[in-house]
Amino acid sequence: MLELLKNLASWLTSSAQWSGPEGIATRVLEHLEYSVLATLAAAVIALPIGLLIGHTGRGAFLAVNLSSFGRALPTVGLVTLVFLAGGLSVWPVYVSLVALAVPVIITNTYAGMAAVDPEVKDAAKGVGLRGHQILWQVELPLALPLIMTGVRLATVQVVATATIAAYVSFGGLGRYVFDGLAQRDLVQVLGGAALVAVLAVLADLALGGLTRLLFRGRPATAR
Incomplete structure (x- = not known):
């Protein structure tokens, strides 16, 4: 084990490796490109849906159960399915990462909206604010902390899962994991995994x- 850790440290600190x-x-x-683009796309999709559900109260059951769906989503299986349907491109990676992030953001956005004191x-209605004004001026500002938590959780999940890009022959830190497994190079596998973990923590x-x-x-x- 000590020898393995020494080899790992040497691999990570080698100037040629960087x-x-x-x-x-x-x-x-x-890896950052995949993660940032996927998280932004997920936010564009999920935030309006979460805000709408939270503001109207319709679809609350869906919002509450989406979190469980996201945890049960077989990401590699989804990548393979989209890859087979769409051919060799990076889109299966983005579709899978977005599908992973959307439920988390919707759930936390709804939770933030639902937590606003009725x-x-x-009182906002009493002073003459309309529905859309209450949404943007009252509910959204109060819900933002939980919404940001949802974005944060989704980002970490996406960063940790973006290794799947290498599964369909693209780049990112997953390249070290999949190439290392193919070559039976444990040091490279551990190095790639460690880098992903550090990036997710950062x-x-x-x-x-x-x-x-x-x-x-x-x-x-978060709820």
């Missing part, structure tokens, strides 16, 4: 810090 088109720096950028909304810390900065003194816990 340079070139297949170096760690390039793979990290590829008396606050009644993403979580960055978004957590941003949330605390934006909503200092306000609760931002």
Whole structure:
């Protein structure tokens, strides 16, 4: 085990390992590209749906159960299915990552909206605000901490799962995991896994810090 850890440290700190088109720096950028684009696409899809469900109260059962669906989603299976249907392209990767992130964002967006005190909304109606004004001026600002938590959770899940890009012959840090498995190179597998874990932790810390900065003194816990 000690020898394995020494080899892993050598692999991670080698200057040659960080340079070139297949170096760690390039793979990290590829991994970030998949993760950021997928999370943004998921947010564009999920936020309006979550806000609509939370504002109207319709579809609440769907929103509550989407989180369980997201956890049960067979991501590799979905990649394979889309790959077989659409051919060799990066789209199966994005479709799968977006499908993974959407339920988390919808669920937390709905939870944030549902947590808004009904008396606050009644007071807004009492001063003459219309439905869309209550949504944008009252409900959304109060729900933002939980919404941000949903985006944070989705981002971490996407970063951790973006290794599937290598499953269909694309880049990212998963390249080390899948290539290492094919070559029976345990050091490369562990190196790739460690880099993914570090990237996911850094993403979580960055978004957590941003949330605390934006909503200092306000609760931002997920349901």
